Amino acid sequence: MGAAAPRPRDPGATPSLGAGHPQRHGPLGRSHHGERRSSPTLTSDAQRPSAPRLYSLYLGGRHYGDVEQAFAEETVYPLIPFIVEWAQLSREFLKRAVRFCHEQGIRQFLDVGAGYPTPGGNVHELASGARxxxxxxxxxxxxALSGLTSGYAKAQVISGDLRRPAEVLRRLDGPLNLAEPTALLMNAVLHFIDQPASPVHDWVEALAPGSYLVISHGVVDDASASxxxxxExxxxxxxxxxxxxPRTAGQISEFFRGLELVPPGLVPAADWRSSIPRALHDQRARRGSLAGVxxxxLR
Structure with missing residues (x-):
């Protein structure tokens, strides 16, 4: 068995990976310069709005089509006008959490429900030298991920389902050594799954002591959305x-059962070790998700 990572070091805040706020994109999926983003060729049920493609749209990516554009404009933005910032805050949390885990000595990252490549840094780009x-x-x-990682010997892509950890774990022997500490990332994905606690615990059970679980999740908070x-x-x-x-704080905390929450604990994604003042965020977006590590x- 490989050496386990030490307990987390100083819990003080670390700065966001990006300078200032994440780039914003308006509700029409255009940059502030007005340029419409390109849509790639899509093959999987392109007539139905796809959750990963919608998330790419919210994050200013290019992996979406006209059906996602229309659904966002006609349905999502009128009900939750702050969803672009909400998605960006969740992604910025992930980047800070990846940096934190890397600073703790983690050299393996398992991103489950990874979604499309994201502008401004993907895990293999953020955790230099890690598998x-x-x-x-x-x-x-x-x-899309396979194309992005084709030039990176230490980055691999596996087709698999978060709800079936045993099937995926059997295929990790080689790409990762699960006898060594690993950061398991489940960012903005569990709120798309019914009753995910059992598979999450199965994933965690397979990890070596000294590993980390990173989660952000949409939350039931009446101060965020009515x-x-x-x-609706x-x-x-x-x-x-x-x-x-969406789940309550108590339901989300259940995913961390048996683990030690790294300070500051389970908090709004925008607040987790961020140097950006809370007042600069749309408070509805800030309160719309919870995140923790x-x-x-060690045994």
Whole structure:
């Protein structure tokens, strides 16, 4: 067995990986310069709005089509006008968490439900020299990630389902050594899964002591969105795109059962070790997700 990573060091805040705020994109999926982003050729049910493609749209990526553009403009933005910043705050959290884990000595990252490549830094780019495996069950996402990582010997992509950890774990022997500490990343994905606690615990059980679990998740918070707007968005997303299940803080904390939460604990994604003052965020976006990093203690 490889050496386990030490306990987390100084819990003081670390700066965001990007300078200042993440770049914003307006509700039409254009940059502030007005340039419409290109749409790649899509193969997986291109007539139905795809959750990964919508997330790419919110983050200013290029992996979306007209059907996602229309769904966002007609359904999402009128109900949750702050969703672009919400998505960006979740992504910025992930970048800070990856940097934190790397600083703790983690040299293996397993990104499950990875989604499309994202402007401004992907895991294998952020964690220099680390081995990275991306896992996703969307064939277009797998193709996009495979193209992105083709020049990186230490980065690999696996087609697999978060809900079936045993099937994926059998294929990790070689790309990763799970006898060594690993950072398991599940960013902005568990709210698309019904009853994910059991598979999450199975993933964590397979990790070596000294590993980390990184999660961000949409939260039920009436100060973020009104109950009526949230319920309507959930209804339409579930009907037209993918099941969405926002959860309470108590439900999200269950994913970290048996782990030690790294300070500051389970907090809004925007607040986790960020140097950006809270007041500079749209408070609805800030309160719309919770995030945390759990440490698997040494035996």
């Amino acid at each position: 990275v495996v991306y896992v996703d069950n969307d064939p277009d996402v797998v193709d 109950p009526d707007d949230r319920a 968005l959930v209804r339409r997303y579930t009907r037209d795109s993918a099941t969405v299940i 759990g440490y698997k203690p």
